[in-house]
Amino acid sequence: MLLNVEDLDVRYGPAQVLHGVSLHLNEGELVCIVGRNGAGKTTFLRTVGGFMRPASGTVKFRGERIEGLPLENVARMGIRYVYQDKRVFSELTVRENLELAAYATGHSLDEAVAKVVAIHPKMGALLDSKAKGLSGGERQILLLGRALVGDPQLLLVDEPTEGLAAIIIGEIVDILLKMKNRITMMVVEQNLSTVARLADRLYVMKEGVFSREIADKETIENPSSYEDEL
């Protein structure tokens, strides 16, 4: 088991957002978490990523507890996070964004560029462009590509298609499918047709708890069977 989360309680001050949440993730899996706005999906992902400290419960990565570890230590263990807001380092060029990720993991820039171009060849022409000039879709692709630099073990992706045009959503889903066999992923997503294409397993989150786990591929591919539960 790559990731094992047990009895996670998370609070924002006096307000408890997650209530004893448990989840596991096997090597090579792509697990989606679905739920309405405010259900606690992003809070859960951010807690696993180390951005938030849980009030109680454990997060184990390859059997090692990681909750409360400094962010840089979590990143060095091979956990990558793709943010919902699609914010890259806007004052840097695409190349410099990749360079930062490459040096942090002790890899070469060429290797980083090759990984991004492999998932989206058009990115090769944008290497010297300032990241602030990229479209929302290009930023998302850059973030996904940057997360692949080095030797990532687990990719946490927060709402990858949110706010994107339908045609770009298709490209992002294709990229995630290409990455699927190379890296274990946990994806928070509200678009159920996207989830149906991506997920090996699915957790439905409602009011800070996982109300259902769906492992049957046929059920996952039929969103109408669980959309009422959101």
Added chain:
Amino acid sequence: MFGTVEKNPALTLISIALAFLIYGYATSLAKITDFMIFCIFVVAFDLLYGHMGQLSFGHMLYLGAGAYGCGMFAYHIYPDPFLSILAGVVLGAIVAALLGTLVVKTSQAAFALSNLALNEVGAYLVLSPWHKWTGGEDGLSLFFNKYGFINFGDSTFRFYFCLGSLLLVVYLVLLLVRSPYGSLLKAIKENEVRVRFLGYNTYLYKYITFIISGAIAAFAGALMSVNLSYTNTSLIAPTRNVEVIFAALMGGAGSVIGAVVGGAAFMTISNYLAVYLIRWEMFLGFALLVFVFWLRKGIWGYLGKV
């Protein structure tokens, strides 16, 4: 046209050298020497503020550490100008390394104000408890050894020495900010948490940058001592922090050339406007409002696009 200058380090250095040579010979070499030393201080400050996004209200402490390190070495130990300057830089770097362990952990208002508080403490220490070594309110009068043409008593030699020093600092800082290290500083400025999630220990990089900035500020302080032939409390006065902040904003924060342009512009206004206007500081206040509200990118920020 100006944008091309910024992209080419050789052109940058030639432009700066020519500008100060023309300015120096057209006005006064002694005065422009002051300007160039101040520009070094602005470059040091802007490394922290413009490139890394940490505004300090207490950078005069490091200028003062350099000035007193240089002055005390020359006065109490041996009046060699180069060893004295080196002593100033080393003292500035040591002070930055010690205090950096505390202040670099803070950010935004806490960073700005903790630096100001430490500057106040430093100014008090040199004025009173350490007056035996620092000369207290009177400061220290300095005389430096001469070695052939190396004569710091000669204003023309000081001019060229300080011009060379400015060019060296600009070149080294340009190398730094254009390297991946510079990209890292820009990224920290934009979003430190996300830099940490790439696997970087951002505290370490901020700490190293703080020491580099402190050492360069101390270099400017040591040069001021050598240039003025004295060291006194005006070189560590906390109230003078506003000068370097203003100069950085005026030139265009986050650009090495902008820092030099801002330093020269500020010194020009403060030296020449005072001849014509009694309350010239009021003009500076109005100018600051213009830069804050309408010209956020500073003089170089706009010239660079021409």
